[in-house]
Amino acid sequence: MEKTSFKLEFTKGIIKENPVLRLVLGTCPTLAITTAASNAIGMGIAATLVLICSNAAISLLRKVIPDKVRIPAYITIIAGFVSVVQMLVKAFTPEIDKTLGIYLPLIVVNCIILGRAEMYANKHTVLPSIVDGLGMGVGFTAALLSMGIIRELLGSGTILGIPILTNLIDPVIIFILPPGGFFVFGMLIAIANKLSDKPAKKAELGCSSCPLGKNCTSISKKEEA
């Protein structure tokens, strides 16, 4: 019984509640660093590490942190782990540090991590939270990787630096430029919509799962009134 539920917690992050393609969270790094598949893997692993650690820590502290100051407390915890990961990446893989640049520290404001803290880790015990973080991290990495592969293949004719299409077609450079990022992302979400058996759920921004979504909704309600 226990085992199956862990399996469920893990797989939901990969397919049913994929943070990028279904919940539409963490769009900034998704668009920015997927110009090559190798960047996507680096970013995915870094974010997964932070996600697992922050989920575990927040789950442990969930009874200590007062409800009113929970968001600042979460951000502080997340920022601490991001600094750790940042130093690790800098020390062991300096080339990844260079390609990810500013987007590595920006994991702090990645809404997937804050979103999981708010939606899952502060309501569950440590082990499920870690499994949830791992599943979400793998889902994030998978989505980044698929986007990275598409953009690298079309934009420079290679996958992970290995030439595949270079002699067949000329690289379509626009795919590794910013417009290509928006376009491929839009298409992937459209395909995910088409394939999912529940078509009724209109793909909007992941406001329902965003920790600050309430503010956005109040803005649009105020506009309508």
Added chain:
Amino acid sequence: MYIKSLIAVFLASILTENYVLNKFLGICPFLGVSKKLNTALGMSLSVTFVMILATATTWPIYTYILKPNDLAYLQTIVFILVIAALVQLVETILKKYIPPLYNSLGIYLPLITTNCAVLGVTMLVIEKGAIDLSFGYVQSLTNAFGAGIGFLVAMVLFAGVRQRIEKCDIPKFMQGLPITLVAASLVAVSFLGFQGLVEGLLG
């Protein structure tokens, strides 16, 4: 010459280094609050304001406190906390002393803490300053102001595009976010056209 370099920094941060369309920072508000023109305007004005304020605060903290004491590795954690505290402070001050401004801009403020464009600009100006020593406090503030205006330009342009999309007949699976992203891609194509413009204009 000094003024000219400032203008170059300002224009580059609006056009060629646009934070939304070129650096992919602040995508959530770009897609989330760009449905209507006045919301887009309110949001981007608040972002511009916080960007300048945040850069004005974090730059001295980094240069005069963190760096001389070998604490540069604390940059991420210090910056996010300073920005969060700052946003809270601005919200409280506006609520107490300038209620009309709070009513029009204040609602956007809680969203800005986790806006990666704000944290992004404070970190990027430090990075730029490390490469080019002449890129000091004034340049950093100009860059932050330009980044905010660039955000405003992108938001306002995109709000216009989206209002047109709403009247179109779109295939069901493309409705909502997918078509918005395709539209964003086309707006980004137009910004690619500015590549090299600033150097050509002032170089």
